[in-house]
Amino acid sequence: MRASIATVCLSGTLDQKLVAAHEAGFHGVEVFEPDLVASPDSPERIRARAADLGLSLDLYQPFRDFEGVGPDLLEQNLRRAGAKFALMNRLGIETMLLCSNVATARSGDEQLAAAQLRDLGDLAERFGVRVAYEALAWGRFVDGYEQAARIVRLADHASIGLCLDSFHILSKGHSPEAIETIPADKIFFVQVADAPLLSMDVLSWSRHHRLFPGEGGFDLGAFMGHLVRTGYDGPVSLEIFNDTFRQADPRATAVEARRSLRWLEHEAATFLGAAAGRAARMPVSELPAVQPASDIGYVELRTDALADMRDLLGQLGFQAHGRHRTKNVELWSQGAARVVLGRPAPGVRQPTVAGIGLSVPDPGIALRRAAELFAREVPREQDAGDEPLVGVRAPDGSEVFFGAATRTQPPWVHEFGEPADEGAALIERVDHLNLAQPWQHFDAAVLFLHSVLDLHTQPSMEVAAPVGLVRSQVLRSADGIVRIALNLVPSGERGETILPQHIAFAASDVLSLARSARDRGFRPLEIPANYYDDLRARYAMDPLLLDELRELNVMYDRDESGEFLHFYTPPIGTVFLEVVERRDGYEGYGALNAPVRLAAQYQQRRQATTGISA
Template sequence: MKTSIATVCLSGTLDEKLRASAAAGFDGVEIFEPDFVSSPLPPRDVAALAVDLGITLDLYQPFRDFEGVSEEKLRHNLRRARAKFDLMNRLGIDTMLLCSNVGTAVSSDDALAVDQLRRLGDVAADNGVRVAYEALAWGRFVADYEHAARIVRSVDHPAVGHCLDSFHILSRGWDPVAIETIPADKIFFVQMADAPGLTMDLLSWSRHHRVFPGEGAFDLADFMGHLLRSGYDGPVSLEIFNDTFRRTDPFRTAIDAMRSLEWLQELASEALDRDGSEGAHMRVEPLPEMDPPVGFNFVEIRAEDGQRDRVRTTLYQLGFDDGGSHRTKPVELWAQGGARVVINNGDATAGAPAVAALGFDVADTHAAAERAARLLAPPVPREEGAGDEPLLGVRAPDSSEVFFGRIGAAGVPAWVAEFENAPVPAADSLVTRVDHVNLAQSWEYFDAAVLFCTSVLGLDPQPSLDVAAPTGLVRSQVMSAPGGAVRLVLNLAPAENVANPVQAQHVAFASTDAVAAAKRARQRGLSFLPIGDNYYDDLDSRFDLDPAFLEQLRELQLMYDRDERGEFLHFYTESLGSVFFEIVERRRGYAGYGATNAPVRLAAQHTRRAGLS
């Protein structure tokens, strides 16, 4: 599959956008006209830079408001077109994007549009270029790609064809199946975009909220299947209008963009396998197969010298056993049941405690690492001593580390034996495993984190939720493996509060008995996150709990939730820098996270941090 990206997707100057696109591995680039117009580089220098970088210039765009106009306006439009065709010749671009008219069309007569587009085709052919006509979702008279297809068919000119854009088709709910009826040689260009499911006007949705494939709600697998069966074998390009992407580092954004196209090839391959590949000519390369992770191998906490004792003490109070130090590395292990926390002692200036790495149990570590490499996840170097269990790692968009570990005998990874005390899980452990991990994400790379979890880790996004906090709304996106074996919760806090510990990371441990775990923790001196009486009074009104049980919850600072499937008990520790811990007990199939309790927890943490209690 030939990959391309529109310069509108990236921040920076035109030359920076071209360099970022080439560095990420794109084959080609669309030149967005405002990027060229504002650049000091003359056309010959832009063309030369593309050659030096090894990329092609695939499309010049957009050309607007051409067809359906008066004869006087048409003469002006043809003059504009001749000037752009001449510029394209100097840039070395052979295809121009023409959007369906939005602002100047005075007639809905298709015959008039056909005649005017045919005249444009004559001018294009004289200049050795082509015109790709695109139905904008908000076009004045042409908004449907099938309508545009009828017009192009009637134009019947070798220099006039189609540009198909997934956003303009899927945002209107059009069925992409008719793409297969368009002759492949008349599809001149294809632009891909995903988008979250929003209810708003199409123009605003398009101009501000497009995202890369795999980051939104569109069924792009189905779209790609129809496109491939049409016989199309040209560039598949990204055209993403997104306020965030236009503010972030272009090199990092370009890598995220290329990752999305690698993921799109996987979706396309699956669509062909599922629905048939007759007529497909484009070669798409599926990713190396990897089963989703089946558990957390470990969680690594990094902290500076003066902060680690707080982590050790809290883990002890939660019932974890000290597994001692590693035989060759400056790390120590704390374990309980199948939950393992590694404390990194290697950096005396690491700052407040924070989650630095996550390990996942996978069936094939090499397949997982190979897949991650194809998806442009940078590898994490790791020194291994003689006899050490190999752990293959990559870096996530938030710069945290992700490691792939083998599932060991009896569920215990082989690397546990490398620690001096090598704890063995007890059958009666109150904590059994890591239930889920919440990770705070910066506004710049939240969408990239969703794509990373989907494509690299094989986790499925669940419906997102906005949670009210004293400092603003927190967007919470759950990513989970089948059956909930692995749950990651990505939290996007208000931009000015990302560094606020209230909005930070936390590790939740699954327990067989949260009440017993809380009693043990209290006996060992744990500082619980204090929950006010108002919360428990509200619980009583909502659930009509047994008075003795309600009083027990209040006494132990336990929180509670219930749905049609079961019950949920949980409690939190105080924040330790940028991380805190949670004990959760899921009863009778409860699969949620106590969402109604999250605002209470956030308010309690904010109160503690502000010194108000």
């Protein structure tokens, strides 16, 4: 697949965008006209710069409001087009994008549109360029790709073809199957974009909410599969209008974009079948097989408040193994739940969930899949006798390591020594992680977890908190072994992250654990009495159970499957812990309790920093 990207996807100057596309491994770019107009460089210099970077300039766009007009305006439009064709010659670009008319068309007559496109084709032919006609989803008369294909067929000109854009097709609910009826030589260009499934006007949806493939709700694998069957072998380009991407670091966004196209290639190969995909004129191949995790082997926490975190883990019944024999980290465990503690990297002020370790059938294959998706490998020093672990870095800087799955305790645990007293284990394993994501990493994190780890998105939700509206997106493996909730973080007055991250541990008996932890000096996050009064009104509960929940600051939820009991620790910096008990197949996360928890945490932080309790 020839990977291309529109410069509109990236922030920065035109030169910065070209450099970012080159470094991310793209083959070419679409030049978005406003980027060229704002550039201090001449078209010839831009052409030479792209060539030096090994990038082709694949498309000049957009040219608007051409067809369906009267004779006087047609003459003006042809004059405009001639000037753009001359500019394209200077840039060395052979294809121009023509959007269907949204403003000046006064007729929807397809024969008239075709005749005017034929005139445009004659002009393009004189300059040695081509025109790719695209049906905008909000076009005045032409808003569907099959209609655009009819007009191109009627125009019957070698210099006039189609641009197929997945957003304009799928946002209108049009089936992509008819793409297979279009001759490959009349498909001049292809643009792809994903998007969340929203109910809003399509123009606003397009201009602000497009996403890279794999980050939204469109079935892009089928779109690409139908395209591949036509025999098309030209560029597949990302055209993403997104307010976040236009502010984020262009290098990071370009890597995210390149990852999305590799994932899309895999989805197309899966749709077609591996053999058919490889045999296509534009070959598409599947990624190395997903390595499903048998468990979360460990979670790594980094904090300068090691003493406080040790006390907290001890109160919850975790046992210390001691320091690693060669590395400056220590291990705490209970059941199959393991926490590796270390100090943060220089310059990192807040405690963080720095990484996770997954036990998989073949770590090498897991690493190869991640590498094909442009994830950076994390270098790790390994001494003789150390269990081999391989890992990659997520968009937010955290790490994901892969170790070989075993039927017993992972061998690397012995590198820390054995705990002094195993004790009774009420905590069984890690249930889920809740990771705060800065605005510029949220969608990239969704794509990373979906493509690299094969975690699938659950319905997203928004939770009201004292600091703002928190958007939460859960991703989980098919078997529920790995569950990660991503929270889009509101910003404080100085743009600081103010939403904590947390690790949730699964327990066999939350109430017993809460009591034993209290006996060891544990003080849970205090939940207001109003919450328990509301529980009494919401559910027909055993009064004795309600009193016990209130006494221990344990929260409660119920669905058609079962019950959910959970409590929270106070935060240490921006990290806190949660202990959960799922009864009778409950699969949720206590969503109705989230606003209460967030408010209680806000109140606790405010009291700690200001001394004000109300």
